[in-house]
Amino acid sequence: MVDNSFIENRIHPKIRLNSICPYFTMFPITFPYSVLLNAKKTDVVFDPFCGRGTTNFASRLLGLKSYGVDSNPVAQAVAQAKLVNVKREEVNKLCSDILFNFEPKHVPSSEFWEWAYHAETLINICKLRDFFLEKDQLNDVEIALRAIVLGTLHGPIMKTQASYLSNQMPRTFSTKPNYSVNYWKANQLIPNYVNLLQLVEKKTVYFFNDDLPETTDGEIILGDSRWVGNVFEDKFDWIVTSPPYFGMSTYKQDQWLRNWFLGDKDDVDYSSKQQLVHWSEKSFVISLSQVWSNAANKCNPSAKLVIRFGALPSKSKKTPQELIEESLSLSNCNWQIENIQSAGKPISSNRQANQFKNAAGSYVEEIDVFAHLN
Ligand SMILES: C[S@@+](CC[C@H](N)C(=O)[O-])C[C@H]1O[C@@H](n2cnc3c(N)ncnc32)[C@H](O)[C@@H]1O
Known part of the structure; x- marks a missing residue:
């Protein structure tokens, strides 16, 4: 059985x-x-x-x-x-290669973006975004990394180690720009710098572990x-x-x-x-x-x-x-x-x-x- x-x-x-x-x-x-x-x-x-x-x-x-x-x-x-079928080391390496060797073509700028992400975190997110947008088709490692970033793009601020890249936000849905800015201002919530590579490394250990079925x-x-x-x-x-x-x-x-x-x-x-x-x-x-x-x-x-x-x-x-x-x-x-x-x-x-x-x-x-x- x-x-x-x-x-x-x-x-x-x-x-x-x-x-x-x-x-x-x-x-x-x-x-x-x-x-x-x-x-x-x-x-x-x-x-x-x-x-x-x-x-x-x-x-x-x-x-x-x-x-x-x-x-x-x-x-x-x-x-x-x-x-996907990936090894976590491959996903981590891809992330590190992009962050160290790629320049973003577009970094959004408005009050919302200034409050949503620390400036350096946003540049790193944009490096990954533009890397993926340049591709016609993604391989398994790229699909895995993209999903990790999607999953960490926004969520609550944790007291200890960062689990999400954004300023305070729900993880299940994205709040609208005006509402979000008003909320952050009213609560004096300044976005923290989040080390994207470290976050990805933490997530790959969790999600792409050795028990994952074929x-x-x-x-x-x-x-x-x-x-x-x-x-x-x-x-x-x-x-x-x-x-x-x-x-x-x-x-x-x-x-x-x-x-x-x-x-x-x-x-x-x-x-x-x-x-x-x-x-x-x-x-x-x-x-x-x-x-x-x-x-x-x-x-x-x-x-x-x-x-x-x-x-x-x-x-x-x-x-x-x-x-x-x-x-x-x-x-x-x-x-x-x-x-x-x-x-x-x-x-x-x-x-x-x-x-x-x-x-x-x-x-x-x-x-x-x-x-x-x-
Ligand atoms: C209730 S959700 C499905 C959730 C899914 N069972 C899961 O566990 O994630 C319904 C989905 O239908 C999609 N959807 C709505 N209209 C559609 C259409 N015409 N063709 C394909 N997908 C559609 C929505 O984008 C949404 O993701």
Whole structure:
């Protein structure tokens, strides 16, 4: 009997890599892992809303090939890191080579940037940013280093050793420039110098440790799952995913600093291209049905679909179950629902349900939907 108890322990060396960078509304690794325990070794897994790649990392833990798509560049960059095969010395060396030999082409300057980072720390961040932006394609070591920087770009100031590069900020989302500056000024928070190389060295020991399981094949694609074409080498046997809730369309803006590191402009971009449509429940259901239909075309016969989903009571008139049932039926692809069950009480502060607990003023229960292709 294989002992799977490690999956409950977020800091177990085998699964630490999954938390290399927080991501708004990620689901717990236990969910895709427990679903995929039922997969055959040759099965191929797909997540059309892969976020930080939790499903892909669960697939890796189980030796399964997996693919992911997400329309947010931060999600793609973080999810890609879940599939890399690197030695920590290689990542440290790359970081040191860039910091000592590379000059940044652009260093942003505004009140926000002056308060967000110590001037020298910002120059070092920009060296790495420009190095990555010059590349058409990144290798595994580069993907790993980029994800570490994304994960440390902002977060709380620690009393002892620095764990994040920024002035005080949440780690899960980037606060808007005006709000941040006012907060730092009001609290007299001056950004400290952070030694980026030392921080990377500390993180590589933690994330790329010797217990990390062998990588598995797969690919993470930046795109819109409603339309993404036949770019995959394989047909899928499992889709394990969690779509955004209806009304939840600010993934890019909430990650604007990390998106800046990936090449966006020096301020928040409020456009929401390549997202599901959130104007009305009807348009949302239609765009979700397009994802199920597009995915069905890439599946093997009798493929399984497992969806975790919820709702914001302030935005939705319909229940999560009604929205999913309608979207599956509209997809016209014979997705047959086998079972729908409560996902239980949210336990992690990062789950979609909890993000809105306070704003919505009430507890949002998520559901797990189990279906297969008929
Ligand atoms: C609930 S999150 C998924 C979180 C993921 N399960 C995890 O653990 O990180 C939903 C994701 O869907 C992505 N998304 C929204 N519309 C999309 C679309 N049309 N195509 C692909 N991804 C989309 C968002 O960027 C977001 O990352």
